[in-house]
Amino acid sequence: MHLYGTANINEIGHLEIGGVDTVTLAKKYGTPLYVYDVALIRKRARAFKKTFESMGVKAQVAYASKAFSTIAMIQLVEEEGLSLDVVSGGELFTAIKAEFPSERIHFHGNNKSESELLMALDYHVGCIVVDNFHELYLLAQLCEQRKQEVKVLLRVTPGIEAHTHDYILTGQEDSKFGFDLQNGQAEDALTYAIQNQYLDVLGLHCHIGSQIFETTGFKLAAKKLLEKLAEWNESLLFEASVLNLGGGFGIRYTDEDAPLSPESYVVEMIDEVRIETERLGLALPEIWIEPGRSMVGDAGTTLYSVGSQKDVPNIRKYLAVDGGMTDNLRPALYDAKYEAILANRANEKTTETVAIAGKCCESGDMLIWDLPLPEAAPNDILAVFCTGAYGYSMSNNYNRIPRPPVVFVENGTSQLVVKRESYEDLLRLDLSYVEKSQV
Ligand SMILES: Cc1ncc(COP(=O)(O)O)c(C=O)c1O
Numbered sequence: 243m244h245l246y247g248t249a250n251i252n253e254i255g256h257l258e259i260g261g262v263d264t265v266t267l268a269k270k271y272g273t274p275l276y277v278y279d280v281a282l283i284r285k286r287a288r289a290f291k292k293t294f295e296s297m298g299v300k301a302q303v304a305y306a307s308k309a310f311s312t313i314a315m316i317q318l319v320e321e322e323g324l325s326l327d328v329v330s331g332g333e334l335f336t337a338i339k340a341e342f343p344s345e346r347i348h349f350h351g352n353n354k355s356e357s358e359l360l361m362a363l364d365y366h367v368g369c370i371v372v373d374n375f376h377e378l379y380l381l382a383q384l385c386e387q388r389k390q391e392v393k394v395l396l397r398v399t400p401g402i403e404a405h406t407h408d409y410i411l412t413g414q415e416d417s418k419f420g421f422d423l424q425n426g427q428a429e430d431a432l433t434y435a436i437q438n439q440y441l442d443v444l445g446l447h448c449h450i451g452s453q454i455f456e457t458t459g460f461k462l463a464a465k466k467l468l469e470k471l472a473e474w475n476e477s478l479l480f481e482a483s484v485l486n487l488g489g490g491f492g493i494r495y496t497d498e499d500a501p502l503s504p505e506s507y508v509v510e511m512i513d514e515v516r517i518e519t520e521r522l523g524l525a526l527p528e529i530w531i532e533p534g535r536s537m538v539g540d541a542g543t544t545l546y547s548v549g550s551q552k553d554v555p556n557i558r559k560y561l562a563v564d565g566g567m568t569d570n571l572r573p574a575l576y577d578a579k580y581e582a583i584l585a586n587r588a589n590e591k592t593t594e595t596v597a598i599a600g601k602c603c604e605s606g607d608m609l610i611w612d613l614p615l616p617e618a619a620p621n622d623i624l625a626v627f628c629t630g631a632y633g634y635s636m637s638n639n640y641n642r643i644p645r646p647p648v649v650f651v652e653n654g655t656s657q658l659v660v661k662r663e664s665y666e667d668l669l670r671l672d673l674s675y676v677e678k679s680q681v
């Protein structure tokens with residue numbers, strides 16, 4: 243059994259996180275329940291920041307809030323002094339409501355609407371990461387109308403195939419994101435942007451994908467971007483003050499995953515940028531990164547109650563829990579693998595291998611296909627590890643299932659930071675079609 247962060251098994255054989263018994267949490271808040279180990283999130287944030295500091299490199303570590311965006315999480319990011327990557331009006335609105343300092347917000351997105359851009363300009367975000375020509379011209383026009391300057395990065399696709407699931411690859415040439423670096427699009431965009439008096443171009447951005455275990459792709463991307471910057475330094479007299487290398491650092495979900503420590507990704511990136519800038523005669527730019535998964539992934543655990551079982555002799559035994567693809571879409575979407583234990587019987591020997599099914603009306607609603615467990619009974623508490631990134635943030639209401647609440651645990655106390663959705667909440671946007679309805 244692999245335990246993460248502050249997790250341990252207490253003297254009564256229960257899983258404890260942040261010094262709090264998870265069985266008590268399940269009783270207090272109900273199940274399903276997302277539990278976040280705050281100390282582990284702080285540890286990750288500090289490790290990223292400290293690595294840049296100790297290597298004497300100016301940097302911004304922007305938490306990619308798509309991984310898990312709530313008011314409390316954004317307040318925690320602010321407490322730790324990170325920057326924030328938002329990718330939609332909704333994530334920006336959450337940041338605004340959490341009173342996150344606007345100058346440390348970076349606004350992403352491959353199809354930002356006019357109203358989203360206006361919202362970013364109204365709020366004076368620190369930087370807009372411009373993705374395509376439509377956005378570039380629209381932003382220039384809006385800034386011109388408002389006589390407002392804005393700092394921008396140009397997102398480029400470096401043409402790199404990182405080793406990860408096809409659906410979460412983003413740096414390859416055939417991608418919906420960014421200006422192509424090879425075919426001249428990026429150069430055209432830069433030429434336009436640096437001539438516009440309202441666009442202050444800080445530099446380039448790239449993101450090669452997610453759940454990546456090697457540093458080769460990041461280093462290759464850095465090299466490609468810096469080589470182009472050296473070219474543009476000559477031809478366009480452009481000097482980048484920022485190089486944003488995105489996020490994507492992999493984490494351990496199961497034994498099959500062998501990630502590096504978050505710090506080592508950063509160290510190798512910095513080394514590469516130093517080597518290449520020296521070789522090309524460029525000034526060392528600020529290095530920005532955008533970790534999402536590696537900030538919160540293994541800090542999140544989902545607690546479920548075991549319900550029905552179905553034994554298919556000689557094939558498999560299904561154990562159903564009170565959540566599923568509504569609170570964790572990743573197994574259905576990416577065939578993602580997870581580990582889990584019975585939180586109330588954590589010291590017991592595993593005696594059988596079962597399949598963990600969700601409660602949705604969908605055969606693909608499976609959380610884990612082969613999980614060794616002690617023989618489980620109804621109301622046992624199943625703890626699925628590493629659900630902190632893209633769990634809550636991709637949750638949905640399929641089958642009109644309400645979203646679970648979120649609790650933060652730290653130093654022996656728990657705090658509810660997102661309430662459980664109620665059936666009433668589910669209907670809050672519904673309007674009646676017939677007269678005299680009770681809706
Ligand atoms: C532009 C950008 N930055 C950062 C991230 C965060 O990635 P991860 O959660 O893998 O660190 C993503 C998602 O892949 C992204 O698209």
Ligand SMILES: N[C@@H](CCCC[NH3+])C(=O)O
Nearest residue numbers: 308410452453572631632
């Ligand atoms: N949502 C994906 C990652 C996408 C990252 C954002 N570009 C996941 O759960 O792995």
